[in-house]
Amino acid sequence: xxxxxxxxxxxxxxxxxxxxxxxxxxxxxxxxxxxxxxxxxxxxxxxxxxxxxxxxxxxxxxxxxxxxxxxxxxxxxxxxxxxxxxxxxxxxxxxxxxxxxxxxxxxxxxxxx
Numbered sequence: 001x002x003x004x005x006x007x008x009x010x011x012x013x014x015x016x017x018x019x020x021x022x023x024x025x026x027x028x029x030x031x032x033x034x035x036x037x038x039x040x041x042x043x044x045x046x047x048x049x050x051x052x053x054x055x056x057x058x059x060x061x062x063x064x065x066x067x068x069x070x071x072x073x074x075x076x077x078x079x080x081x082x083x084x085x086x087x088x089x090x091x092x093x094x095x096x097x098x099x100x101x102x103x104x105x106x107x108x109x110x111x112x113x
Contacts, residue, residue: 028111034106045089048080051080062075
């Protein structure tokens with residue numbers, strides 16, 4: 001799998017993905033650049049698959065990636081049960097067009113209902 005570098009070193013890239021994924025689970029949808037959305041989608045889908053497993057090891061692996069304990073609780077109690085019969089495709093990316101300041105392509109990353 002190709003990992004996009006996002007103009008950051010590995011530590012900054014991991015921190016960025018953790019914060020974007022935490023925000024996605026907290027708010028249900030986030031507005032970000034297309035490239036960040038595509039990279040965060042894979043991260044979020046992996047965490048939802050872990051939460052669907054629901055065991056202690058999966059919870060600890062997810063806790064290592066999420067920044068807020070309340071979001072971890074929400075992932076395991078609200079988000080994962082909603083997708084129990086779905087084999088994948090928990091997120092959607094909607095392209096929004098260029099950002100005003102620097103014309104970066106923007107997108108909306110959201111959880112599928």
